[in-house]
Amino acid sequence: MKKWHKFSLIGLFAVSFISSLVINMPAWLMGTIIHHYSQNRLDVINERGSFWNGRALLIGEDASGKNAIPLMMVNWKIKLGISNFININLSSSSQTIANLDLTKNGLQLSKVNLSLSLDQLSPFLGNLNSLNLSGNVHVTADKLLAGKKMEGMIIVKLDDVGSGMSPVNPIGSYSVNFDLSTMGINISSNPNSVIDVSGNGSVKSLVLNSKVQPDKKEKLLQFMTMTGIPQADGSYQMKAF
Known part of the structure; x- marks a missing residue:
């Protein structure tokens, strides 16, 4: 087997493996983003689906982080972009409750x-x-x-x-x-x-x-x-x- 052919197969395998990891990113990663950008006042639990298309229970937390209360079930759909790195549509009961865009500015x-x-x-x-x-x-x-x-x-x-x-x-x-x-x-x-x-x-x-x-x-x-x-x-x- 020629070296270039061998390297091509290795590269193809690596790309396929990484793509699989990205596609199957878990839904709990959404909670990490929400928790960070809400300054630890919002989070999600009981996640279903994937990072790209999922649902979870949105909760609010007090300043100490010790007490939390359920707010609503939310659904999300995520798309990747260029100027807007990530676009997230949040909905509840088939109604849009917010659109989020992760950009270089925040x-x-x-x-x-x-x-x-x-x-x-x-x-x-x-x-x-x-x-x-x-x-x-x-x-x-x-x-x-x-x-x-x-x-x-x-x-x-x-x-x-x-x-x-x-x-x-x-x-x-x-x-x-x-x-x-x-x-x-x-x-x-x-x-x-x-x-x-x-x-x-x-x-x-x-x-x-x-x-x-x-x-x-x-x-x-x-x-x-x-x-x-x-x-x-x-x-x-x-x-x-």
Whole structure:
């Protein structure tokens, strides 16, 4: 056998072997990517399928990494590209919840659109967990960049928020804007909210200011004094985290 023919066979075998490894990459590798780029706040378990086309249960983790809660079942499809090294389409119940592109600048997310219940977000709520909150959450974002440079705005709508500690429910509906470029958080309330909540802060420190509708002050007096510090103007202040 000529040397070039022998080397060709070895090369063909090596390419076939490597291709087989790539094609059959396990689904758990998806969890590694999500965990890294979410700064250890998201992960997946119960993976099925492959790295290229699979499904798993998405979970949220608190800052300590010791507590986690199921968020939703997600499906993914991955394609390779040139400028965008990896494209990932995430869906749940046949609806796209996000498109992800891994580029030289980091992870780009677009078309983020998902709905959850408020109790599923307990790993991210800090001191607010003591309020035993309930309600509906809708998260949207047009375009986000997570890498050395962070960019984009995440908009969270909290509808019909209630508290297991409150004698009046729901207490209101709220909007939370999260600016990745500054890690800033801004909170505002819908006009008809029983408890008007506002606040400006960051992921490191957020103080909430709240006011109660005049006709509900008496009923909510105990609840408000338990959850916040009374201020001279009749409002209450609470440190979220």
